[in-house]
Amino acid sequence: MPTPIKIAVIGAGSATFSLGLVKDLCLTPNLAGSFVHFMDINEERLPMITKLAQRYSQELGQDLRIESTTDRHEALRDADFVINTADAKGHYHAAAMRDIIAKHGYYYSTGASVPGSYYNFNLMMSVVRDMEEICPDAWLIQSGNPVFSGCTLMTRESDIKIIGLCHGHYGVYGIARTLGLEINSLKDLTWQAPGLNHNVWLTFCYYRGQDMYPMIDEWIETKADEYWRTHVPERTHDIQMSKGAIHQYMMYGLMPIGDTVRSGQSWWYHTDLATKQFWFFDKFGGPDTDIARPQYVKGLEEKLAMIKRLASDPKASVVQELGQEKTREQQVPIIDALVNNVEEQFEVNIPNNGVLAGIPDDVVVEVPAIINKGGVFPMQVEPLPPKVMYEMIYPNWLAMERELLAYKTGDRTQLIWNALQSNKTHSYEQAVALVKDVMGVEGHEEVDEFFKFVNGESAMLMERKLR
């Protein structure tokens, strides 16, 4: 008989994630009898999603206890696993932010993201502090962004056991499918793509034992042109074999995987919509454009409408609507591995501790790990080539350290300095004006208060005094 466990889900108001989790649990007999405690501050969606999850479980005749609460402490009580998928501000805030920064000359650009991270860092830290009090032995599976900086922050500040997860690494299967390779199981590919979250590079890949890189090279030679001319992406994120991805392969010598392809570090693919469309297909120009984001939000809204329709129709079959296929999410298989010793290899974000050469021990890296009842055992990976390290990994590491330092010190000149790093910033004044406007956004009162000029007289006062 399996041991029943308790899983707390923070930010359970995300329909896609929460219903996917319940599906995976229902389809994992090992975890029968478990207690899933959904927690969210959204009082509209939470009961609806909880009810649907209960119906899904009941229709399948599964023994799963599903409850909801708006009290985080209650959710954490006796938890064995805490899944944090919450986003402090959400998609609509992100859209408002993009409008503000666009006025200053930044098109879907980073550099103004600090306030967003500030609120998510506060949220993440409050979850781990609560866990230290209430369920200090539970595992935290961090499933909301920013995974890289957030997991580094939490693992430096707390002894809670933390695993950060992302989907990006599945991009490697996207490569294989585009090459025309048949994928019946994840095991058809043997591969590694170590790095930092959203910055991982395919060091090797074998398709049923055959090196896939020569197949990629041949595809580029013989089929890429036609693919780029004719492929019409269905999903905004379908850019794994775009010109932009292959161009990065040409520059760095390794394929960028998943979100790596759209990294803002390579700003030159992202200067404007036309440039993005050139590199990431005409239809959306990748996921970060003003024609792609509405599509993404529309998807979320359609999902929500479907949920509402199901919820208002108690006779409808939830199983029929959601299907009986497991998602590709790693949370449930990881829990199954830790609880029931169903050993597997996963792609996880954990403190480096010597796994990826050249990166400090206390920086969270994305690496393959074997997980079983004994715990999480990262695999020592081959070092990334120096060019990838010096051009893509180390600069990303530094940006993360600056983000954490700013969060710690509240030094406003760091926000200005960050804005100055954007290739769309053309003057000091532009950066100062950007930070000022971003701080003035409704809902940013706390962060505006937090970030001060700490070195005596301020850079901005200085500026005014000088002119």
Next chain:
Amino acid sequence: MPTPIKIAVIGAGSATFSLGLVKDLCLTPNLAGSFVHFMDINEERLPMITKLAQRYSQELGQDLRIESTTDRHEALRDADFVINTADAKGHYHAAAMRDIIAKHGYYYSTGASVPGSYYNFNLMMSVVRDMEEICPDAWLIQSGNPVFSGCTLMTRESDIKIIGLCHGHYGVYGIARTLGLEINSLKDLTWQAPGLNHNVWLTFCYYRGQDMYPMIDEWIETKADEYWRTHVPERTHDIQMSKGAIHQYMMYGLMPIGDTVRSGQSWWYHTDLATKQFWFFDKFGGPDTDIARPQYVKGLEEKLAMIKRLASDPKASVVQELGQEKTREQQVPIIDALVNNVEEQFEVNIPNNGVLAGIPDDVVVEVPAIINKGGVFPMQVEPLPPKVMYEMIYPNWLAMERELLAYKTGDRTQLIWNALQSNKTHSYEQAVALVKDVMGVEGHEEVDEFFKFVNGESAMLMERKLR
């Protein structure tokens, strides 16, 4: 009786440097009897400078043997010290390069500097390789740029004992003088400014035992405005107390010293002439403008004219013209310390080996060191604040590593990537065009041949194929 030594000077055609060296030697009785071997490939200036050096020594009745050669091997034979002050390409090439990059939208900007470093790296490495053969026990005192990347390269590749030198740290005395403090001796200030060459930060400074930072703060409060309004620099490099320097103090919490003030990393002070004039005084806008450089070159030409006049007038007194004051250069006092145990504290560039926290051991740092007959003993310095490390030191370290990696691999996409890092680059095409034009400059044939597209099909071919 002092032991006579042999000093080889590579690049001795620099009048200022070579005559200064001879002055310092003549005014250091400990080094009487020494043999100075001037080497340069410039056959016009070399004999003239050598002759003047000999006359200076003779007029003072000093026992100094001074000879010249265009054969580096001959100069190195039996050398105890090798001073390398050579620049592979020189000021006129740098000016031509600035014209080229200006056409692409870069005003006195970096990012296109790689070919220059390539030739200097070749020169530096050929000197150390020759030294390994001819005078393996000699000290190399590297006195030509780039000190940071060049010394890191050489100390990684060779066991030759190397010290890199610069003048920038004397900027700290410029601060004191502007504050109105009387400086009778270098010992009037007790200070440290560790970091990387051209990137050093004043961690503390005491004027005759009194903390100088509160004096700086008071000066900013009460006198800076008037100073900025009325000060007219005589020298283009006189920017130690400019608005730009003080603004950096406001951003980073420590005073930037010497060339640090004009660092291209802080690009926003350097976008155009008017901006430079605002931050670095109206007259020149700092040393890196089209109104400052001619002044600098004019100074060099006047010096050369003076040299020629003296050389053609065998009855003139060279001592009267050059004076009898020691220069501020550290080469001769360092030699005196190593040979005759005249122990002093110097500012040197040497491999870190744990002296500056957070920097790898094999990266050359600029730090204070005690030098005596036993050798060079760097002083463990206080760590630089995280903000200075993450915003100024680490990014500079990465840029250096990329420069060395490009020199090693000959990967052309690295040059394009570097150009893409400039805040004056607005598109991928602009960077490609810049690199192409820079490589096409006369005299760049070797470097153009060296840098290839190494990852299969090239980024540029890719580009053409795609468009």
